[in-house]
Structures are given as C-alpha cells and as structure tokens.
Amino acid sequence: MTARRRPDRRPGRDRGSFTAELAAGLPALTLLLLAGLTAVTAVTTHLQCVDAAREGALAAGRGDGGAAAAHRIAPPGATVAEGGGGDTVTMSVRAPVKVLGARLPRITVDAAATAAREPDGAGTVP
Template sequence: MIRRRLAGRDRGSFTAELAAGLPALLLLLLAGLTAVNAVSTRAGCLHAAREAALAASRGEDGPAAGARAAPAGSEITVSTGDGQVQVSVRAPVRALGARLPRITVTATAVAAVEPGAAAAAPS
C-alpha cells in the first residue's frame, strides 16, 4: 500500500528557504557588480597609463595626457630612468554598499624614450 503525504505538512517551507537564501543571493550579486566595476576601472587605468607613457616618451606632458583618459579620482605618477618612462595610475573603486571600504586598482605601463626626445620631467 502507498501512503500519501497529507497536504499542509510542509506549508511555508518555500518561504523559509527563500528567507534564508535571499540575503546570500543578494550578497553574491553585490560582489559580482563590484568586481565588474573594478575590472572596468582597471581597464581605464591601463588605457590612461599607456597614453601617459607614450606621451612622456615623446617628450610631451605625460600626466596631462594620462589625466584625459584616466577614471575620476585617479592618481598618476611618472618616473623616468635608464632610457624608459614608467607610469602608474591608481584609482579608487567604490564597493556597492554604503559602508564598505574602497578598493584601489593599479595599472602600470612602460615605454622607451624615443631618440631625440627629452622625457618629460617626472611628477
């Protein structure tokens, strides 16, 4: 003989599982969106570092060229030496949450100083 479960014995189990799983799902969503934001900001930093390194290697103003392409709030440092220019761009990334600390992403680019061009003064 097959016994049937009585209807109503597991009433509310879906609600309890949803209440337990929804915060975890929301946390994963926020972490994923923050990661996407950090990756896109890093790509912007890399682009700005390359622009600044190429400009500085031609003798132009590297920090100004990098600032045009850099994400908002970024910090650009240019150093020269041994016939090459090295540029680092650091930018803060706000985590998607009200009180979470900021993440800082960094990108670096190096370019050789072109012959006949004096490298811009580091700043």
C-alpha cells in the first residue's frame, strides 16, 4: 500500500522552526533560572539572619555577648545591631544577598528578634 501525500504538506517545510523557537525561548528560560536561584539564595540568607537574631537576642537576654553570638551564626557580610531597653533586648541582623548577574543591584534581607532579659542572681533585671 502506498502512502499518499497531501498536496499542502511538502517535505522540509518546517525545517528550522525548532531552532528559531529555541533561540527565542532560551534567554527567557535562563532569566527564569537566574531569578529562581536568586530567590533560593535570598530565602536561605534570610533564614540565617533569623537564626542569628534569635541566638543573639537570647544570649543578650542571659547577659552574655549577644552581638558576638549573632556574628557567629550570621551569613558573611552581615551587620548586627543590638537595641532595646528595660526588660527586653532586640537584636537586628542585616545581610546582602548576591544576585546571580554581574550588573544587577544587591538585595538586602534583615531579621529582628526580641527576648526578655533574665534576672541576675539577686533577682533584679540588669
């Protein structure tokens, strides 16, 4: 049995269409991949800042060095600030996130945690 060709379907008519579609879609796919990787990096850095702020606030509430405890856990390049007064202490951690791309601006994430000051041996809050 012989296959009949349709008159509107000539061989080779669709040649190169995949290459054109790939050339148009590849930059968009690359941009989407870079945005996704940057988002994952930003979330990871934010979680590190949250952990560092919590640890620093708890250490400062106990009367230990809160900023030193926060710096140990904070991501590279992070800045730590201690505040609060009276019965509480607040620790803020701020860190830049590298964006995957040479000429793009940096993103900065931050986190803060507050802890109650624990009383000293005499029962007073320092």
